[in-house]
Amino acid sequence: MIITIGNQKGGVGKTTTALAMASILGRKGYKVLLIDLDAQGNASLATGVTSENIPSIVDVMRNEIEIQNAILHFNEYDLLASSKALSTLQNQLMEEMGREYKLKEVLEPVKNKYDYIIIDTPPHLSILTVNAFTCSDKVIIPALADIFSLQGIGQVFVSIDGVKQYTNNKIQVAGVLLTRYSDRATLSKDVRDLIGKYSSSQNTKLYTTIRENIAVKESQLEQKSLCDYRRATAAKDYEVFIEEFLEG
Numbered sequence: 001m002i003i004t005i006g007n008q009k010g011g012v013g014k015t016t017t018a019l020a021m022a023s024i025l026g027r028k029g030y031k032v033l034l035i036d037l038d039a040q041g042n043a044s045l046a047t048g049v050t051s052e053n054i055p056s057i058v059d060v061m062r063n064e065i066e067i068q069n070a071i072l073h074f075n076e077y078d079l080l081a082s083s084k085a086l087s088t089l090q091n092q093l094m095e096e097m098g099r100e101y102k103l104k105e106v107l108e109p110v111k112n113k114y115d116y117i118i119i120d121t122p123p124h125l126s127i128l129t130v131n132a133f134t135c136s137d138k139v140i141i142p143a144l145a146d147i148f149s150l151q152g153i154g155q156v157f158v159s160i161d162g163v164k165q166y167t168n169n170k171i172q173v174a175g176v177l178l179t180r181y182s183d184r185a186t187l188s189k190d191v192r193d194l195i196g197k198y199s200s201s202q203n204t205k206l207y208t209t210i211r212e213n214i215a216v217k218e219s220q221l222e223q224k225s226l227c228d229y230r231r232a233t234a235a236k237d238y239e240v241f242i243e244e245f246l247e248g
Contacts, residue, residue: 001115001116001117001137001138002107002111002116002117002119002135002136002137002138003021003116003117003118003119003136003137003138003139003140003174004119004121004129004132004133004136004138004139004140005017005018005021005118005119005120005121005139005140005142006121006129006132006133006139006140006141006156007123007141007142007143007152007153007156008123008124008125008129008152008155008156008159009123009143009148009149009152010123010124011123011144012142012143012144012149012152012179013142013144013177013179013180013210014038014120014121014123014142015038015042015043015046015120016142016179016210016226017140017142017177017179017210017238018034018043018118018119018120019034019043019046019047019120019225019226020226020235020238020241020242021116021118021140021238021242021245022034022076022077022116022118023076023077023225023226024238024239024242025077025115025116025118025242026075026076026077027076028242030115030116031078031113031114031115031116032076032077032078032114032115032116032117032118033071033077033078033079033080033110033114033116033117033118034047034077034078034079034080034117034118034120035057035079035080035117035118035119035120036057036079036080036081036082036120037057037082037086037103037119037120037121037122037128037129037131037132038082038086038120038121038122038123039082039083039084039085039086039087039122040082040122041081041082041083041084042120043079043082043120044079044081044082047072047074047079047081048074049072049079049081052083052084054072054081055069055070055081056070056080056081056082056083056085057070057080057081057082057083057086058083058085058086058089059083060080060106061089061093061102061103061106062089062092063106066109067080067106067107067109067110068109068110071110076225078114086122086128089128090126090127090128093127093128093131094127099127099131100127100130100131100134100166100167101131101134101135101167102131103128103131103132103134103135104131104134104135107135119132119136125155125159129159130159130163130167133159133160133163133167133168133171134163134167134168134171135168136168136171137170137171137172138171138172138173138174139156139160139171139172139173139174140173140174140175140176140177140245141153141156141173141175141176141177142176142177142178142179143176143177143178143179143195144178144179144180144181145178145181145182145188145189145191145192145195145209146188146191147191149191149195150191150194150195150198153176153195153198153199154198156173157173157202160173172204173202173204174204174205174245175199175204175205175206175207175244175245176195176199176204176205176206176207177207177209177210177241178192178195178206178207178209178210179209179210180210180211180212181209181210181211181212182211182212183209183211192206192209205244207241207244207245208237208240208241208244209237210234210237210238210241211233211234211237212234226238
């Protein structure tokens with residue numbers, strides 16, 4: 001299964017969710033590939049990749065290296081690292097025929113070697129995000145419980161409807177995941193209820209919320225898995241979320 005973590009808004013927990021999913025699924029014994037499709041490279045950095053002088057997803061999509069030779073292997077999951085050159089690659093893809101299918105094509109040799117391929121996307125709708133949607137089975141939409149999130153979630157559904165029509169009619173939204181959640185604020189609860197109703201109207205689900213927790217930033221700064229912070233509320237919440245996801 002190929003899963004894109006997508007939202008056109010930044011700061012909603014896409015990278016944290018991608019990392020947590022890859023780590024938890026890997027610890028459960030699944031074979032996982034994490035693809036960092038964001039030029040900021042935060043997922044790569046949090047995994048322990050600190051140099052640009054390594055093979056990246058850009059090299060693969062430019063056909064400069066075979067995908068098998070670009071994949072980095074770690075304890076819990078494998079990684080196709082990001083590169084700052086992803087920004088340039090976007091412009092190059094816009095000039096190519098079949099540009100929406102490039103990622104799908106390069107994944108073909110390895111996709112059956114993994115139980116899950118998880119794609120972390122940039123914080124805006126671009127040809128890279130469309131590539132991710134085009135090759136994906138499922139999309140998970142991280143969001144915040146604030147008044148602007150409903151609009152952002154709606155934009156993702158509009159984008160996916162376009163992808164369904166033109167490049168991938170099998171793609172589905174697995175669900176919406178509220179991150180950095182604080183249940184102390186009445187407004188947060190009200191917005192959560194609104195997002196839950198909207199998700200239901202779109203025939204998808206609202207997963208268990210991920211509570212605001214300093215352990216998320218600490219784990220990424222120390223290049224450790226969030227799962228190593230066993231007592232952290234966010235780690236526990238992500239475990240529950242994964243169980244919900246696996247149950248379908």
